[in-house]
Every structure is written in structure tokens, then in C-alpha cells.
Amino acid sequence: MSLVILATCLNYLVIWFQNRQQSALLWMTAGSLISGLAFIVRLTWPGLDGIIFAHPAVLTGLGCVWMGCRSAAGQRPWLPGLPIASAIWLLLACIPGFFEIPSARYAAAYLLAAPLLLLSVSALWPSPIPKRAGRRFVSALLIVIAALCLIWGLLQCVSMVHPIGIGVDLIAVPVSAFAIMGFYLVLSFAFVALLKEQSEWAHGRAAFKDALTGLPNRRHLDESLTRSTGAARRDRRPIAVIMVDVDQFKAYNDRYGHPAGDACLRIVAGCLRDSLPHDLAEVMRYGGEEFTAIIRDTDEIEAMTLAERMRDSVAAAQIPHDGGLVGFVSISLGVAVMAPPYDQTGGIVDGTSLLAAADRALYRAKETGRNRSALFTAADAPDATSLNGRTRISPGLA
Known part of the structure; x- marks a missing residue:
């Protein structure tokens, strides 16, 4: 897992050093790093304290993905929105008996993750930049993962009131850790391809623009x-x-x-x-x-x-x-x-x-x-x- 985190972060940072105007890469680096460290802490710190740290950290990492997509689309990152999902999860944790029901913890985390992923798509897709393969792939990946989170979160909610044969063993910490790290790894290469497409589009557009007046040349x-x-x-x-x-x-x-x-x-x-x-x-x-x-x-x-x-x-x-x-x-x-x-x-x-x-x-x-x-x-x-x-x-x- 440490190697996956390192590879993902390095992939972003190498590209960022080549074009430091792309702040979106720093947001994606932060998202990958925070989520990866959350699972490392969870695996090495299995008690209640590890749970309290891991779930909000993963949600914060997905919030960074949202900010990265906003930045890539030319929007300003909305910093007040970054901790909202984590804060909601911590408020739910204050409900008596929340920690004693693993399905409740996972249901809350997955159902809070889905909106963050969909918000990322909603920020990325309406951009005026032509929709090419990179943006289509990133958007499709985010939608698929959001749908899986939503479905899995709802199934966990159902399992709390009616046994349906879905145990927490399917969402055990190691499985979840490698799944989300795989998501970040695939996302990193797709996101870099998206930014490359956008950069090529911007340079091509500049070639047809008069620098003094801003009109076409x-x-x-x-x-x-x-x-x-x-x-x-x-x-x-x-x-x-x-x-x-x-x-x-x-x-x-x-x-x-x-x-x-x-x-x-x-x-x-x-x-x-x-x-x-x-x-x-x-x-x-x-x-x-x-x-x-x-x-x-x-x-x-x-x-x-x-x-x-x-x-x-x-x-x-x-x-x-x-x-x-x-x-x-x-x-x-x-x-x-x-x-x-x-x-x-x-x-x-x-x-x-x-x-x-x-x-x-x-x-x-x-x-x-x-x-x-x-x-x-x-x-x-x-x-x-x-x-x-x-x-x-x-x-x-x-």
C-alpha cells in the first residue's frame, strides 16, 4: 500500500513540477496521500481511535478530489465544502451505539462518499473545454465509483434492520484499503491525461488569439x-x-x-x-x-x-x-x-x-x-x- 501511495503521489508531483500553474495536481496529491495514510493508520491502529481517524480522513481525501476537479475546470476550490462530509460522519459518531455497529459506520462513510464523487463530476463536466477521452474517462470512473458507494451504502443500511447475507467481511479494512488505493492509482493516470488534453487545447487556442486585444487573430x-x-x-x-x-x-x-x-x-x-x-x-x-x-x-x-x-x-x-x-x-x-x-x-x-x-x-x-x-x-x-x-x-x- 505504501508503494501505491508513493507511486500515485509521485505521478502527480512530477507533472506538477513541469507546470506549477496546475494546482489541481496538488489537490489530487493531497487526496491520495490523506486517504492512503488513513488506511495505514487504520491497519496499524485497529482500535476505536483508528476508526475515528480513518473514516473522516478518507472523506477528506475525496473532498480534495472534488477540489481538484473544480480547479481543473477553472473554478476556485470551495474550501468550506472540504470538511463537510467528515464533519457529518463525526456528528453521526456521537449517536449512542454507532461504533458498535460496523455496518452503520460503513454505510455512513459510503453514503457520504457518493455525493463527493458526484460533485467532482458536476464540477468537471460542464467545463467549456472540449470533452475528449481524458475527461470522459475520469468522469465515467467517478460516476461508477459513486454508484458503487451508493449501492453498497444502501445495502449496509438494509443489513442493519434486515439480514441479507452481506457481512462486513466483504468490506474489511484491507479490502477497502486496496480498493480505494486502486481507485486513486487509476484516477491519477487518467487525471494527468485529462490535464494534458486541456493544456494542449489551451495552447492551440492561444495560437488563434491576439495577445493584445483578446480577439481571434x-x-x-x-x-x-x-x-x-x-x-x-x-x-x-x-x-x-x-x-x-x-x-x-x-x-x-x-x-x-x-x-x-x-x-x-x-x-x-x-x-x-x-x-x-x-x-x-x-x-x-x-x-x-x-x-x-x-x-x-x-x-x-x-x-x-x-x-x-x-x-x-x-x-x-x-x-x-x-x-x-x-x-x-x-x-x-x-x-x-x-x-x-x-x-x-x-x-x-x-x-x-x-x-x-x-x-x-x-x-x-x-x-x-x-x-x-x-x-x-x-x-x-x-x-x-x-x-x-x-x-x-x-x-x-x-
Whole structure:
């Protein structure tokens, strides 16, 4: 048993030393260590004192598993909940005759263990992280053990009032000790696999996220645009792209400095994101002071309405800009829509041409005075260098 405890704890600790931000591993280490030591004390201290120590300690260990699952799911450990099951067992121990009935002690312990295991699942399962093999296995293991604890606890309750041939020999201390240590050993490897999956997911997500604004980045934009326009063509539904440029942002950086410029972009990003319907739209940072919004199921009228809402949202933020057009930061927007029939939309037939059309409309908005929205029309197509590749026509207007 000592070797099982040591192997389990070392498995957690080795992984934790590689990534010390994973506090969940420390909680699982504590759970394994407390439960293991409880059984060692129980085996070497068979009297009443050993019983009083062992059962609450095992329940505390399972409480640590609950805290570990909360931590793994991105929740804060709820420390007041840690000793509740142990405290209930000790209160039951104050009932006269409780210690004289072994089935009563085991029934109380098993019936208190089951909710702790189910609470662990309830903390782990709703996490927004994709449900992959590691989390499925850990959740299934916890549910199975919780069901066994519940069934065995209820059978012990029945055996106290009606003999059903289930004696305490089946739940003797050595058997229980090796069973729970086996549970912790299997759980340790499964839990480490779960955290590895989560870490890989987080790193993959970071690769598609802009570090400054928190919005999806250009890499995500390219994939999302291809996926969204493909779905729109398949379902024959309209889709809009809005290109956004912060007006005279170079002058803003020159006047206020780059740290202020970064803060400005973060505010603008928040305004753009919050002004669009989250179920239909996605705002991304294209690069520099440019942003892009992809809006599904949106025609030209709706797209222009949303573009104006974005412009008004940034204006309402009242970010001072003495070198700007109106004394505060403003934006220019170019709007393009791809909708059937595709041969009548000025050459907008896919994601690349849709983005190029929105860029052309943005150029026209800046060319005609900035702080406004412009809609791409078929008449714009002959003037654009290309609608099959993004071409900045006049860098001097940026």
C-alpha cells in the first residue's frame, strides 16, 4: 500500500513540477496521500481511535478530489465544502451505539462518499473545454465509483434492520484499503491525461488569439472566413464581412505613445465585439489598427446597420484624439456582402473575394472623408486591382 501511495503521489508531483500553474495536481496529491495514510493508520491502529481517524480522513481525501476537479475546470476550490462530509460522519459518531455497529459506520462513510464523487463530476463536466477521452474517462470512473458507494451504502443500511447475507467481511479494512488505493492509482493516470488534453487545447487556442486585444487573430480569420463562406454558399444564405480601420492611428501613436495606442486598440476591440450579435457575428483583429467582422445570415441593409452601430459604439467611448477628425477616436468601415445569385455581386464568390471587396469599400470610406461606412457595390469592382487577392490600393490613406 505504501508503494501505491508513493507511486500515485509521485505521478502527480512530477507533472506538477513541469507546470506549477496546475494546482489541481496538488489537490489530487493531497487526496491520495490523506486517504492512503488513513488506511495505514487504520491497519496499524485497529482500535476505536483508528476508526475515528480513518473514516473522516478518507472523506477528506475525496473532498480534495472534488477540489481538484473544480480547479481543473477553472473554478476556485470551495474550501468550506472540504470538511463537510467528515464533519457529518463525526456528528453521526456521537449517536449512542454507532461504533458498535460496523455496518452503520460503513454505510455512513459510503453514503457520504457518493455525493463527493458526484460533485467532482458536476464540477468537471460542464467545463467549456472540449470533452475528449481524458475527461470522459475520469468522469465515467467517478460516476461508477459513486454508484458503487451508493449501492453498497444502501445495502449496509438494509443489513442493519434486515439480514441479507452481506457481512462486513466483504468490506474489511484491507479490502477497502486496496480498493480505494486502486481507485486513486487509476484516477491519477487518467487525471494527468485529462490535464494534458486541456493544456494542449489551451495552447492551440492561444495560437488563434491576439495577445493584445483578446480577439481571434488573422490565422483564425482565414480559417473562419473559408468555413463560413463555404457554409453560406452551401445553404445559399447571405454573409457579410466588415473591414474596420481606426482613423489616423499613426498620428494617435505619435501624439500619445505606443502604450496609449495599445490601450486604445483594446477599447476599440471591446466596442466592436459588444456592438454585434454574438450568435451571428465574430470580430477578429486583422493586423495593426485593422479589424474584421464576419456576420452570418446578413444582407446589405442589415450589414450597414451593424456597421453604423459599430461606428457609434467607438464614438460613444469618447477616446481623446486631438489629432483626429472630431477630437476623439473614430473608425472607417467597409462592408461587403456575398449573397445568391453569386454572378451578380461584383465577383464576390468566395471568402477571398469577399474580404477584398470589403477592403475596397473601406478604401472608399477613407478616401471620401473617414469616420463613415461604405458598402461595396458591383460598380466598385472594375476599380479594384483584384477581388481574388487582398491588395492595398492606397497605403497613404491608412
